[in-house]
Amino acid sequence: MRRQVTVTVADSHAGDLADVVARLALAGLEVEQVLTAVGVITGSVEESQLAEIAALPGVAAVEEQTRFQLPPPDAEVQ
Amino acid sequence: MESGEQDSQQEAQTTGRSVVVFADDARGDTAAITAALRSLAGAETDTISFRNLGVAVVAVDPAALTAAIATDGAPSGSIRAVEPERIMHAIAVEEPAAAARFADDDAFTWGLRATGVDATSATGCAIRVAILDTGLDAEHPDFAGRAITARSFVSRPTADDGQGHGTHCTGTACGPADPPQGRRYAIASQAEIFAGKVLDDSGAGTDASILAGIDWAITNGCHVISMSLGANVRTVSAVYETVGRRALAAGTLIVAAAGNNARRADGVLGFVGMPANSPSIMAVGAVDADLAVADFSAASNPVEGGRIDIAGPGVDVYSAWPLPRRTNTISGTSMATPHVAGIAALLSQQTGARAQALWDALVEGAQALDLPASDVGAGLVRAPD
Numbered sequence: 001m002r003r004q005v006t007v008t009v010a011d012s013h014a015g016d017l018a019d020v021v022a023r024l025a026l027a028g029l030e031v032e033q034v035l036t037a038v039g040v041i042t043g044s045v046e047e048s049q050l051a052e053i054a055a056l057p058g059v060a061a062v063e064e065q066t067r068f069q070l071p072p073p074d075a076e077v078q
Numbered sequence: 079m080e081s082g083e084q085d086s087q088q089e090a091q092t093t094g095r096s097v098v099v100f101a102d103d104a105r106g107d108t109a110a111i112t113a114a115l116r117s118l119a120g121a122e123t124d125t126i127s128f129r130n131l132g133v134a135v136v137a138v139d140p141a142a143l144t145a146a147i148a149t150d151g152a153p154s155g156s157i158r159a160v161e162p163e164r165i166m167h168a169i170a171v172e173e174p175a176a177a178a179r180f181a182d183d184d185a186f187t188w189g190l191r192a193t194g195v196d197a198t199s200a201t202g203c204a205i206r207v208a209i210l211d212t213g214l215d216a217e218h219p220d221f222a223g224r225a226i227t228a229r230s231f232v233s234r235p236t237a238d239d240g241q242g243h244g245t246h247c248t249g250t251a252c253g254p255a256d257p258p259q260g261r262r263y264a265i266a267s268q269a270e271i272f273a274g275k276v277l278d279d280s281g282a283g284t285d286a287s288i289l290a291g292i293d294w295a296i297t298n299g300c301h302v303i304s305m306s307l308g309a310n311v312r313t314v315s316a317v318y319e320t321v322g323r324r325a326l327a328a329g330t331l332i333v334a335a336a337g338n339n340a341r342r343a344d345g346v347l348g349f350v351g352m353p354a355n356s357p358s359i360m361a362v363g364a365v366d367a368d369l370a371v372a373d374f375s376a377a378s379n380p381v382e383g384g385r386i387d388i389a390g391p392g393v394d395v396y397s398a399w400p401l402p403r404r405t406n407t408i409s410g411t412s413m414a415t416p417h418v419a420g421i422a423a424l425l426s427q428q429t430g431a432r433a434q435a436l437w438d439a440l441v442e443g444a445q446a447l448d449l450p451a452s453d454v455g456a457g458l459v460r461a462p463d
Contacts, residue, residue: 006285006317014324033286035293037328038321042286061316066309066352068288070212070281070412073242077338077374078306078410 003050004065005029007041013058014039020058027053092162096140100132104156114156118146135163180367182396187263188367189250189391189417194461195265195424202266202423207252208295208303209416210288211244213237213275215400218245220257220264221271229294230275231287240279242399246406247306248273249398251416251423260405263397265420265461266427272300277307285317288353292321296328301426301436304419305334305359306412311352314381322358326433333360333418335411336386337376347453348376350384357383360437363454364392364414371453375411378452387437388444389454390414390421418459428462 007029013020017034021041025031028049033042042065045053054062071078098118104110115125115134124137136143140162147157180188186196214221214228214237228237239245252271253264274291277283288307295303303325322332332353340348354361363386364372372393378385392414399406422436431439444456 004284004286006289008317008320033290035289037293037296038289038324040289040293040317040321042289060320063285063315063317065285066311066315068277068283068307068309070241070243070277070307072281076409078243078246078408078412 001047002044003047004044005042005050006063006065007043007053007059008061008063009039009041010058010060017041020056023056023058024053027056029053091165093165094139095163096136096138096143097161097163098134098136098143098157099159099161100134101156101158102132104132110156118143182261184261186261187396189395190262190265192367192369192391193417193421193459195421198424198461198463200424200428200462201255202252202269202420202427205266205269205302205423205426206272206298206300207266207269207419207423208272208274208291208298208300209244209248209251209419210274210276210291210295210303210305211247211307212241212277212279212281213239213244214248214271214273215239215245215398218398218401218404220249220254220398225270226273227271227298228273228275231290231294232275232278232283234275234278237273237275239275239400241277241281242406243281243306243412244273244275244277245400246397246408247304247412247416250395250413251304251420253398261396265417266423269420269423272298283307289317289321292325292332296325296330300330301432302419302422303330303332304416305332305353306410306415308335308337308351308354310337310339312349312355312379312381312384313352314355314357314383315352318353319356319358319383322353322356326358329432331360331422331433331436332358333362333415333422335415336361336363338374338410340374340376342371342373349379350376350386355379355381355384359383360387360418360440361385361455362387362411362415362418363389364409364411365389365447365454365458366393367391369447369458371449372409372411374409375453386451386453386455388418388440388456388459389447390417390459421459421461424461
């Protein structure tokens, strides 16, 4: 099963994401966004590959994406 | 001493009697104290002894008593000090904040009155504020002529707000000082608006869209990012904590809604959710027009960073809404958050403070409330003069 994930790049690699992106792609991450100002890569990966990409050099954390949902606009509390 | 006035003021606040403080050795030694007092003031003099304290009040002028000690010498070893007895007054107690009742009036919303925005000279001019939400109704007359940069990070091609929440939050933080209709509801009326649509028109979004919005705001040099969004997740997310820290390092302060998962009337205090529970992101709780914590406003969460940092007006908040409705009055920590973001822009303009220094300025400037810090943090956000 594919998982939508965020990859937090370690401070040590935050200045140059290209190497980390390449390693993630090789390990099976389908890269969707490379966010250079915050040092984050988003994409999707097979669940079975999660542990492998989390262990790659330059990767500080891999987390499954959270879904955010506002209440409907006519709700009393927003 | 420079002025005799101060002297006479001090005299006026004393009784003419003396307070005698006995040495620690003599304290509790009734015989020694009695002997000392008799030898100094005479057996007939009115005295009140507080033996447990080692203090007595003697109906003799302090100057005369001091002179007697100097002359007699004998009991002075048992006496540590002679002071004039003073008249104390109860410290005047101002009406507690809880008695403050605010209400919308013709000129301002209650929230602007309560936070001092009604009296500030700051406008947020040249400060860039990003509101990451459902977008902005750019056709709204209240935003005519404003510097607006908008971008969509969801599947919709434009940042137009088909929901309303984003327009409402943008209105509070950065709307006009003098709207063409109705009372003023907006704070940083001359800030540059960066409207990032990170939630679609159904109000849904993902980390991917929100993080892309933060990245865009930082790249554009935004000083403040306002995020009236969250998920009911207790644990701190590594990505938001890291991103909040990198934002601060880049000069950007992120404020986020604490969450609406409390039901205080039912005894449910809730907890600060993600991403506001990140230590590097300022968590905003909500108070009502009586400056009581809102029923829905989440309390601090025991994880590191899970505390409420500050509170803002978040109940019955009037602000802009997409046409044709034009305005709407709604509640939530979502509404409290842009109050803090807008005031952050005012402070940033006025003091030059950025990032952590701006965070500190918000906390230091907050009005203390008679409420637990776990509910309102440093208190109610306060605009500079």
